[in-house]
Amino acid sequence: MKNIIELQNIHVSFDGETILDHFNLNIRDKEFVTLLGPSGCGKTTSLRAIAGFVQPQAGKVLFEGKDITKLPPHKRQVNTVFQRYALFSHYNVFENIAFGLRISKTPEKEIKERVHEMLALVNLKGFENRNVAQLSGGQQQRVAIARALVNNPKVLLLDEPLAALDLKLRKGMQNELLRIQRQMGITFVYVTHDQEEALTMSDTVVVMKDGLIQQIGTPEDIYNEPTNPFVADFIGESNILPGTMLKDYLVEFEGVEFPCVDAGFGENVAVDVVVRPEDIKIREPEEEALHGVVETVTFKGVHYEMMVRSANYLWKIHSITCREPGTKIGMKIIPEYIHIMAKEAGTAN
Amino acid sequence: MKKHLIAVPYYVWAVVFIAVPLLMIGYCAFTDASGAFTLENIQQITKYWPVMLRSLLYAAVATACCLVIGYLLAYCMAQQSERTKTVLMILLMLPMWISFVLRTQAMQDLLDLVQNWLKAAGIDLQVRNNALAVVLGLIYNYLPFMVLPIYTSLEKLDKRVIEAAEDLGANRFNVFRKVILPLTMPGVGSGIIMVFVPTISTFVVSEKLGGAKFNLIGNVIQEQFLQVYNPNVGAAISLVMLVLILFILIIFSFLDDETKEGLL
Ligand SMILES: Nc1ncnc2c1ncn2[C@@H]1O[C@H](COP(=O)(O)OP(=O)(O)O)[C@@H](O)[C@H]1O
Numbered sequence: 001m002k003n004i005i006e007l008q009n010i011h012v013s014f015d016g017e018t019i020l021d022h023f024n025l026n027i028r029d030k031e032f033v034t035l036l037g038p039s040g041c042g043k044t045t046s047l048r049a050i051a052g053f054v055q056p057q058a059g060k061v062l063f064e065g066k067d068i069t070k071l072p073p074h075k076r077q078v079n080t081v082f083q084r085y086a087l088f089s090h091y092n093v094f095e096n097i098a099f100g101l102r103i104s105k106t107p108e109k110e111i112k113e114r115v116h117e118m119l120a121l122v123n124l125k126g127f128e129n130r131n132v133a134q135l136s137g138g139q140q141q142r143v144a145i146a147r148a149l150v151n152n153p154k155v156l157l158l159d160e161p162l163a164a165l166d167l168k169l170r171k172g173m174q175n176e177l178l179r180i181q182r183q184m185g186i187t188f189v190y191v192t193h194d195q196e197e198a199l200t201m202s203d204t205v206v207v208m209k210d211g212l213i214q215q216i217g218t219p220e221d222i223y224n225e226p227t228n229p230f231v232a233d234f235i236g237e238s239n240i241l242p243g244t245m246l247k248d249y250l251v252e253f254e255g256v257e258f259p260c261v262d263a264g265f266g267e268n269v270a271v272d273v274v275v276r277p278e279d280i281k282i283r284e285p286e287e288e289a290l291h292g293v294v295e296t297v298t299f300k301g302v303h304y305e306m307m308v309r310s311a312n313y314l315w316k317i318h319s320i321t322c323r324e325p326g327t328k329i330g331m332k333i334i335p336e337y338i339h340i341m342a343k344e345a346g347t348a349n
Numbered sequence: 350m351k352k353h354l355i356a357v358p359y360y361v362w363a364v365v366f367i368a369v370p371l372l373m374i375g376y377c378a379f380t381d382a383s384g385a386f387t388l389e390n391i392q393q394i395t396k397y398w399p400v401m402l403r404s405l406l407y408a409a410v411a412t413a414c415c416l417v418i419g420y421l422l423a424y425c426m427a428q429q430s431e432r433t434k435t436v437l438m439i440l441l442m443l444p445m446w447i448s449f450v451l452r453t454q455a456m457q458d459l460l461d462l463v464q465n466w467l468k469a470a471g472i473d474l475q476v477r478n479n480a481l482a483v484v485l486g487l488i489y490n491y492l493p494f495m496v497l498p499i500y501t502s503l504e505k506l507d508k509r510v511i512e513a514a515e516d517l518g519a520n521r522f523n524v525f526r527k528v529i530l531p532l533t534m535p536g537v538g539s540g541i542i543m544v545f546v547p548t549i550s551t552f553v554v555s556e557k558l559g560g561a562k563f564n565l566i567g568n569v570i571q572e573q574f575l576q577v578y579n580p581n582v583g584a585a586i587s588l589v590m591l592v593l594i595l596f597i598l599i600i601f602s603f604l605d606d607e608t609k610e611g612l613l
């Protein structure tokens with residue numbers, strides 16, 4: 001598949017403060033890409049660079065291979081669903097959605113058809129004459145989406161579109177957004193700080209921190225093979241502990257040698273080891289080489305969360321069975337669940 | 350109960366300085382010097398139709414000019430950095446700290462100065478004592494009353510709504526026409542009222558800059574009270590003006606925002 005958007009070596013700074021640095025991102029046509037990262041890491045800024053509201057000091061923005069870095073927002077074939085909607089309060093629902101069509105001087109009959117099509121798409125039939133201020137948050141969100149989609153953009157940019165909605169509504173809207181993306185067959189670039197949202201919705205996740213891309217990959221890649229402790233920690237919960245790569249496919253941590261699936265780190269190299277809490281199986285102490293003592297148990301609904309102390313590390317374990325605090329247990333970790341990360345320069349622990 | 354008590358001074362104020370004078374004007378307008386009821390004062394109004402019409406015309410022209418200049422000024426101000434905004438705001442307000450009469454006198458002297466220069470340069474052009482000077486004086490004096498409400502509504506405008514319009518393909522002109530202007534109509538409305546109402550009844554500006562030839566209705570009323578000593582006719586004219594202005598404002602407030610935009 002070809003790239004519809006390419007960000008090449010983008011550099012953005014405000015008042016001398018670097019916001020985005022060496023930002024390289026290729027977005028393929030019809031892909032659902034999510035920019036994920038903590039608040040203030042530059043997600044909105046990257047989206048605004050694509051939309052044209054931010055002029056990068058260096059680097060290029062390509063759209064279908066053409067350089068659009070200098071093109072003003074109103075000439076770009078992308079549309080945005082803004083954080084907190086930014087609807088036109090002086091227009092009703094119909095006129096909000098029709099805005100883009102009126103600008104392009106579309107015939108009245110076609111405007112009517114297109115707006116009603118959009119209203120059906122976002123499940124707002126019969127709302128055309130409503131005042132936008134009278135709509136609920138979820139309904140305003142739908143208007144914002146319909147308004148952005150009416151121009152048939154090739155790319156839709158969505159900046160934390162669901163952040164202001166409550167949990168239940170958010171789940172429903174996630175599914176609807178996916179449905180809309182499939183139905184329209186266009187590219188979505190989605191911004192969120194919610195890792196679960198990113199993992200469930202995306203084809204590709206871009207994890208960001210302090211204006212730098214940490215990792216780009218499928219949700220499975222990001223979850224199972226985080227490239228550094230930040231990603232591992234940000235995406236779900238993790239046990240991250242120091243270890244030594246003895247040789248290819250063999251790692252040592254907490255005084256125990258484990259077979260693993262990673263290679264190419266060299267021999268006797270210090271590394272970080274990542275194990276997800278749900279990937280540790282509880283066994284009898286005599287069955288396993290790695291032992292620990294249960295310190296606390298918390299019921300979390302679907303599973304129990306146990307904190308288990310081994311020689312030098314306090315493990316977090318998720319399990320549907322639980323052991324009393326004080327119990328000595330064995331911990332089984334199969335090779336596929338052991339993720340090895342090279343130690344980052346300057347973060348030795 | 351407490352709220353009512355706090356409002357008492359205001360009620361007293363309103364009765365003493367608003368209701369009583371209005372009633373007195375009403376009373377005077379329909380009585381003669383001896384206090385007997387008469388319609389003669391009101392009937393005299395016909396004599397002053399031309400002046401009234403001129404007042405209306407000048408006020409309308411001055412308001413329209415203030416609107417155009419004021420909107421541009423407010424728009425430019427709103428684009429500036431916070432520091433520049435403060436400086437511009439002080440510059441705009443500074444002349445208003447000087448007495449209205451003094452300001453207009455200064456304008457008269459300035460125009461006379463220009464007149465002398467023109468004469469020295471051999472150009473025969475009347476710069477004072479004409480309609481243009483009066484309207485210019487009105488614009489100069491009342492411009493801040495137009496700028497302030499428009500500036501306030503521009504400041505309140507959500508910048509993201511403007512970006513949303515650009516995002517949907519609107520160029521600068523369309524952003525202005527379809528988003529900024531409609532959303533600042535409340536400011537435009539108060540600006541128009543705050544300029545139109547005082548300009549239609551002013552007498553200082555026309556006296557200083559118009560000579561005797563370009564009297565406005567304010568001058569006539571002042572004349573009746575202070576020179577001719579006929580407060581009954583003065584009151585009658587005031588009453589008619591009051592009703593006229595009220596009528597115009599009511600019509601104006603009944604127009605919806607779209608029609609107002611159309612008028613602009
Ligand atoms: N117009 C601006 N002027 C100055 N600083 C800005 C501007 N826009 C964003 N920033 C700064 O850039 C950083 C990244 O912001 P943003 O892209 O909005 O992050 P995110 O969307 O990931 O929360 C923040 O520290 C923010 O304060």
Ligand SMILES: [Mg+2]
Pocket residue numbers: 043044083159160
């Ligand atoms: Mg943001």
